[in-house]
Amino acid sequence: MEQIKTIAFVGAGNLAWHLAPALENAGHIIKYVYSQNSENARTLVNRLYNAEVKEDLDFSDSNCDLIIIAVKDEAIEGVATELIIGENTRVVHTSGTQPMSLLGYLATEQIGVFYPLQTFSKSRNVEFEKIPICVEAQTPGLHEELMVMGKAISRKVWYVDTNDRKVLHLAAVFSCNFTNHLFLLAKELLERRGMDFEILHPLIIETVQKAIEIGPENAQTGPAIRRDNEVIDFQKSYLSFDEGMAELYQKLTDSILEHLPNPEKENP
Amino acid sequence: MEQIKTIAFVGAGNLAWHLAPALENAGHIIKYVYSQNSENARTLVNRLYNAEVKEDLDFSDSNCDLIIIAVKDEAIEGVATELIIGENTRVVHTSGTQPMSLLGYLATEQIGVFYPLQTFSKSRNVEFEKIPICVEAQTPGLHEELMVMGKAISRKVWYVDTNDRKVLHLAAVFSCNFTNHLFLLAKELLERRGMDFEILHPLIIETVQKAIEIGPENAQTGPAIRRDNEVIDFQKSYLSFDEGMAELYQKLTDSILEHLPNPEKENP
Numbered sequence: 001m002e003q004i005k006t007i008a009f010v011g012a013g014n015l016a017w018h019l020a021p022a023l024e025n026a027g028h029i030i031k032y033v034y035s036q037n038s039e040n041a042r043t044l045v046n047r048l049y050n051a052e053v054k055e056d057l058d059f060s061d062s063n064c065d066l067i068i069i070a071v072k073d074e075a076i077e078g079v080a081t082e083l084i085i086g087e088n089t090r091v092v093h094t095s096g097t098q099p100m101s102l103l104g105y106l107a108t109e110q111i112g113v114f115y116p117l118q119t120f121s122k123s124r125n126v127e128f129e130k131i132p133i134c135v136e137a138q139t140p141g142l143h144e145e146l147m148v149m150g151k152a153i154s155r156k157v158w159y160v161d162t163n164d165r166k167v168l169h170l171a172a173v174f175s176c177n178f179t180n181h182l183f184l185l186a187k188e189l190l191e192r193r194g195m196d197f198e199i200l201h202p203l204i205i206e207t208v209q210k211a212i213e214i215g216p217e218n219a220q221t222g223p224a225i226r227r228d229n230e231v232i233d234f235q236k237s238y239l240s241f242d243e244g245m246a247e248l249y250q251k252l253t254d255s256i257l258e259h260l261p262n263p264e265k266e267n268p
Numbered sequence: 269m270e271q272i273k274t275i276a277f278v279g280a281g282n283l284a285w286h287l288a289p290a291l292e293n294a295g296h297i298i299k300y301v302y303s304q305n306s307e308n309a310r311t312l313v314n315r316l317y318n319a320e321v322k323e324d325l326d327f328s329d330s331n332c333d334l335i336i337i338a339v340k341d342e343a344i345e346g347v348a349t350e351l352i353i354g355e356n357t358r359v360v361h362t363s364g365t366q367p368m369s370l371l372g373y374l375a376t377e378q379i380g381v382f383y384p385l386q387t388f389s390k391s392r393n394v395e396f397e398k399i400p401i402c403v404e405a406q407t408p409g410l411h412e413e414l415m416v417m418g419k420a421i422s423r424k425v426w427y428v429d430t431n432d433r434k435v436l437h438l439a440a441v442f443s444c445n446f447t448n449h450l451f452l453l454a455k456e457l458l459e460r461r462g463m464d465f466e467i468l469h470p471l472i473i474e475t476v477q478k479a480i481e482i483g484p485e486n487a488q489t490g491p492a493i494r495r496d497n498e499v500i501d502f503q504k505s506y507l508s509f510d511e512g513m514a515e516l517y518q519k520l521t522d523s524i525l526e527h528l529p530n531p532e533k534e535n536p
Contacts, residue, residue, distance in 0.1 A: 073496070097491075097499050117471055119489055124478065132467045158467060167461050168468075170503045175454035175468050176475040177490030178520045179447045184484040184527060186443035193435050199400045199426060200436075200443050201480050203385055207444040208476050210392065212469050216452040221387055222445030223365075228341070231365050235438045244526060248519045252446045255512055259452060 004065045004090070004145050008032040008054065010079055011070035012040040014120035015094055019070065019153075021047055022128040026152035031064055058084040066149075068114065069093040069103075080105045090142050096169035099162040100136050112137035112146055115165060116154070117172065128153050134160035134168065185245060217261065224256035272333045272358070272413050276300040276322065278347055279338035280308040282388035283362055287338065287421075289315055290396040294420035299332055326352045334417075336382065337361040337371075348373045358410050364437035367430040368404050380405030380414055383433060384422070385440065396421045402428035402436065453513060485529065492524035 007028050009016045012035035020030050032054040035041035041053045057079065059067060063086060069079050073095050080103050085091060090110035091103055096117065103111035115134040118126060133150040135157060137143035143159070150157035160168060183204070187197040210219045223231040232253060239246040275296050277284045280303035288298050300322040303309035309321045325347065327335060331354060337347050341363050348371050353359060358378035359371055364385065371379035383402040386394060401418040403425060405411035411427070418425035428436060451472070455465040478487045491499040500521060507514040 073499070097496075097502075117467065119471065119474055119478065121478075126474070130470050132470060134467075156467070156470075158463075160463070164461050164463060166502065167457055167506070168463060169499075170506060171454035171457040171463075171468060172471055173490050173492075173503065174450045174457065174517075176471050177488070177492065177524070178450050179472070180475055180479050180484050180487050180489075181492075181520060181524050181527070182442045182446050182450070183479045184488070185523070186439035187484055189435055189439040189442065193432050195426075195428070195432060195436060195439075197483070199385065199402075199424070200439060202398050202400060202424075203387065203440055203444050204447070204476060204480070206387055206394070207448055208472060210387065210389075211448050211451045212472070215465070216448050216455055219448050220445065220452070221448075222441050224441075224445065224449075228365075231341070231437075234365075234434065235441065238435070238438060244519070244523055248523055249442075251512070251516045251519050252449060255453070255516055256445070256449050258512060259449070 002145070004149050005029060006031050006064045008034070008059060008062055008064040008067045009044070009070055010034045010057065010067060010083070012044040013070065014122055015116065016044055016070040017122050018120050018126050018128065019068070019116065020044060022153045024049060032062060057082045059089065060084050060086045062086060064089055067091045073098050076102050090145070092146065096165055096172070100138060101162070109138055110142045112142050113165065114146055114150065115160070117168070119176070129155050132156040132158060134158050134165055136161050136165065220256065224253040225260065270413070272417050273297060274299050274332045276302070276327060276330060276332040276335045277312070277338055278302045278325065278335060278351070280312040281338065282390055283384065284312055284338040285390050286388050286394050286396065287336070287384065288312060290421045292317060300330060325350045327357065328352050328354045330354060332357055335359045341366050344370050358413070360414065364433055364440070368406060369430070377407055378410045380410050381433065382414055382418065385436070387444070397423050400424040400426060402426050402433055404429050404433065488524065492521045493528065
């Protein structure tokens, strides 16, 4: 089995910023970086050992084993239609929401997905070895190669197909995007009364650690699961200044009640 | 100013389990522990240096500077009506949701609230010095004494009155109780497809660290804030198997959109 050695990046955003050096550190050679904004490509190239800025999407003479398309979801299809690849070049995208089949335009069967499940910003360091990588490939050979490449940079590599990946992304929306928004609502509630969000930091950290260690199904606390109607009624009426927030409070409270484990036990 | 030295606990649950030893380590003397369930009182007493189990609520001869009522919210009022205190004994409760005035039954003006903002379980160790403590008192003297006692065990002691404390508790419901429930929903989504919640742990941890470091208003990601209607429509339709969850998804997505910073900027 031939291993992936030489790599080109299409896209030079937050993900490429972290993934390209991680692959280099694991012994891969990043040969080219293409970006619509060639300034971004240059900045990333300056972080790498031997990479060059590529000015177009014709990779027919590039001799790369793999092209990693690390662009915004809505740009993947456009890249796939324009990309010209050499013989034996594999192509993956890195999206949690887009199907592998988006790369079906390409003149190869060697297509796949290499999706690191993390939120990336250029200014924040990440430990790649802790980032789960979700791999999918159209051929068994590429599947194996991507698993090897994934394990070279991370301790957690999972096979996740397109349908499962979409559900995984939805689960990430619930547990991360929506969670962050709840933090914002909490911060606003505090600031309306002159209090600082900092006061909640230790409780938030402990809540997350507890959910991770004993499972969220064993970690639920608060007025909803206690069926503390006095507190629930007070909190709902307090939120009357913001209809959207009051409705959200109600829906989340209802949802906790619907998920009560064995309600018979508590109401014999 | 006289400092609080000798203390009795009414209640021997999760909070007392952690608070009583923390106060001992800071030089206080826990003289008595009362619990409706005297077995619980005995278990806590066994963790402490010189404490004794108290069999009733008559503390008139106890010579305690402070009685800490650490019982469930709904039991505070009952305790306050039954409690008999000696001269110069101060009394606090430890609830985030109940007003200080619940202790108005007592034959003293020296009442207050000593509310450590954390979730406690007997099996989980906590670092008390990182736990914010919210203090309220009816007299300036007791206020000062409680601040001193708080600072003896924690680096973060805040003055928070009854009305603010209720809002703080509501903010904790949003950022912790509701957050834990979102983790549960994410876990269930994954398990329906045979995936493990573990795959989300690193993303959850990074999400929380980012929100704490740069503020949730700067950390929001995901399809809602990107106005990615293709993904939003897919996710809503995927959730059609559970009406409650689909509605929750919609409300949270709407709420993120309502909180977009400077929407004009993106839609010139």
